[in-house]
Amino acid sequence: KQEVTQIPAALSVPEGENLVLNCSFTDSAIYNLQWFRQDPGKGLTSLLLIQSSQREQTSGRLNASLDKSSGRSTLYIAASQPGDSATYLCAVLSGPYTGETSGSRLTFGEGTQLTVNP
Amino acid sequence: NAGVTQTPKFRILKIGQSMTLQCTQDMNHNYMYWYRQDPGMGLKLIYYSVGAGITDKGEVPNGYNVSRSTTEDFPLRLELAAPSQTSVYFCASSYAKSRDSRGEQYFGPGTRLTVT
Numbered sequence: 001k002q003e004v005t006q007i008p009a010a011l012s013v014p015e016g017e018n019l020v021l022n023c024s025f026t027d028s029a030i031y032n033l034q035w036f037r038q039d040p041g042k043g044l045t046s047l048l049l050i051q052s053s054q055r056e057q058t059s060g061r062l063n064a065s066l067d068k069s070s071g072r073s074t075l076y077i078a079a080s081q082p083g084d085s086a087t088y089l090c091a092v093l094s095g096p097y098t099g100e101t102s103g104s105r106l107t108f109g110e111g112t113q114l115t116v117n118p
Numbered sequence: 119n120a121g122v123t124q125t126p127k128f129r130i131l132k133i134g135q136s137m138t139l140q141c142t143q144d145m146n147h148n149y150m151y152w153y154r155q156d157p158g159m160g161l162k163l164i165y166y167s168v169g170a171g172i173t174d175k176g177e178v179p180n181g182y183n184v185s186r187s188t189t190e191d192f193p194l195r196l197e198l199a200a201p202s203q204t205s206v207y208f209c210a211s212s213y214a215k216s217r218d219s220r221g222e223q224y225f226g227p228g229t230r231l232t233v234t
Binding site: 049109 | 162210
């Protein structure tokens with residue numbers, strides 16, 4: 001069964017710093033990996049989607065990498081800004097697994113709560 | 119283009135009451151999903167649908183029911199609400215050409231439900 005872990009659980013940095021958020025998953029047989037942003041009391045906003053055949057995706061100041069063999073992904077945020085403060089969630093699409101009646105599904109990590117201080 | 123919309127935004131239920139959470143998407147996506155998010159946790163899949171008339175259970179389906187009569191709508195029904203169903207509920211949709219080619223999931227703003 002897939003398990004997704006995000007480290008660190010919380011991160012506080014000064015404005016302008018480059019930072020890396022980590023995501024690890026236990027089963028490397030995934031279809032894709034998606035990074036989301038969630039603001040307090042809000043829904044999820046998709047940031048980047050990496051298909052299983054890809055190594056990285058970039059959008060503006062964000063770069064996400066995927067190493068399927070080691071079960072790891074990183075989200076790199078360049079020149080962080082106070083507006084980047086949010087919870088960042090990693091999710092992998094995989095399965096189904098033995099005993100599950102559902103099809104493949106997203107398994108989410110618990111998120112990294114990022115605070116960028118002015 | 120509204121994307122994924124959910125109603126209501128907030129709801130308080132008494133134990134044993136029933137309600138339906140509404141979800142609509144206007145992106146012509148074939149896949150739709152319902153998740154719940156408990157405080158400080160990631161999201162868990164309740165039910166999903168691969169197209170009109172087809173639904174399947176996710177990770178935590180007990181206490182819920184769904185239907186998918188149209189491509190656009192995917193309502194979630196809570197029967198006999200319990201305090202354990204206090205959570206934030208998110209609906210999502212995506213387009214997939216095939217099982218091995220899944221697109222991004224787009225999320226609605228959520229419904230915050232309290233059962234007392």
